[in-house]
Amino acid sequence: MSMNRMQWRGEQIVGATVAIGIFDGVHLGHQEILKRAKEVSNGKGVIALTFDPHPMQFFAPDKAPTMLVSVERRVELLKQHGADAVIVCEFDSEFAKKSPEEFVSEVLVKHLKISGVVVGENFSYGHKALGKVADLIASGKSHGFVAEEVALAEIDGAVVSSTRIRQAIAVGDIDLAKNLLSRPHRLQGIVVHGEKRGREIGYPTANLGYSTSYNSVPADGVYAGWLEVGGQRWASAISIGTNPTFAGERSRQVEAYALDQIGLDLYDQSAVIDFGWRLRDTLKFDGLEPLLEQMKKDCDQARILTQ
Numbered sequence: 001m002s003m004n005r006m007q008w009r010g011e012q013i014v015g016a017t018v019a020i021g022i023f024d025g026v027h028l029g030h031q032e033i034l035k036r037a038k039e040v041s042n043g044k045g046v047i048a049l050t051f052d053p054h055p056m057q058f059f060a061p062d063k064a065p066t067m068l069v070s071v072e073r074r075v076e077l078l079k080q081h082g083a084d085a086v087i088v089c090e091f092d093s094e095f096a097k098k099s100p101e102e103f104v105s106e107v108l109v110k111h112l113k114i115s116g117v118v119v120g121e122n123f124s125y126g127h128k129a130l131g132k133v134a135d136l137i138a139s140g141k142s143h144g145f146v147a148e149e150v151a152l153a154e155i156d157g158a159v160v161s162s163t164r165i166r167q168a169i170a171v172g173d174i175d176l177a178k179n180l181l182s183r184p185h186r187l188q189g190i191v192v193h194g195e196k197r198g199r200e201i202g203y204p205t206a207n208l209g210y211s212t213s214y215n216s217v218p219a220d221g222v223y224a225g226w227l228e229v230g231g232q233r234w235a236s237a238i239s240i241g242t243n244p245t246f247a248g249e250r251s252r253q254v255e256a257y258a259l260d261q262i263g264l265d266l267y268d269q270s271a272v273i274d275f276g277w278r279l280r281d282t283l284k285f286d287g288l289e290p291l292l293e294q295m296k297k298d299c300d301q302a303r304i305l306t307q
Helices: 028-040 055-059 071-080 100-111 133-143 162-170 174-181 288-305
Strands: 006-009 017-020 046-052 085-090 116-120 146-150 185-192 206-209 221-229 232-241 253-258 270-280
Touching: 017 028, 028 046, 028 116, 028 146, 046 071, 071 085, 100 133, 116 133, 133 146, 162 174, 174 185, 174 270, 206 270, 221 253, 221 288, 232 270, 232 288, 253 270, 270 288
Parallel strands: 017 046, 017 116, 046 085, 116 146
Antiparallel strands: 006 085, 185 206, 185 270, 206 253, 221 232, 221 270, 232 253
């Protein structure tokens, strides 16, 4: 396998323990894998080996899930939770054809020169995902490294998984998503020009333009959270939806109003929105006055929650 298909993010390490997974979200379960890898690494370092694109985007793009974080954010979080270096492996037709033994001998042994591997108990690898954890452990014995599995983390009697987090976000249960991720769910994008209606009614918002592949967007509604642009961070009231109070059809918009901030010019800048709490569903109001009254209540509640 060509090394240019494996992008190192950080110093190259020999003899490290490698934690392997897609790691979408770097949620509590992923963090347990990284923690165990650190414990068994004997000070030689931990490499997180992850893949891009998601295998489902390669095999069945129409069924591929939206991602919880961008690749860049994934790398950042993996390092934050214990990885000394991260390798982003390109998942393409060449890689998909590798047998389990080829993955071990070419990637883990020849290229990475590892001393150990830590994976989740549901890990599979190689062509058609034929390799299982028991196979990896057996291969480790013949190739001179130690492989072990980490039990899947559970919260409230259910497994912590990227799928469960995506489902929670899709219905607006960002409290559950926050618990499973160990941090608020985040959207990333660029501040784009919208209808400027918020500016006209006294609530100028940052309209987030975002990739639908690398952002799992919460259900329509109003949320409290934070907007961050250019290193500055503001408590915010966040609206997702089509603004049904106003006439006309429009696509779903994600808009953040930075509480009590005036005169911000954020257009065309990179932005992140972190979701802290869901305040209410999207409603259609009978005119501007009841809408403004409710928006004030939303902002007051967001202000209290984000203090």
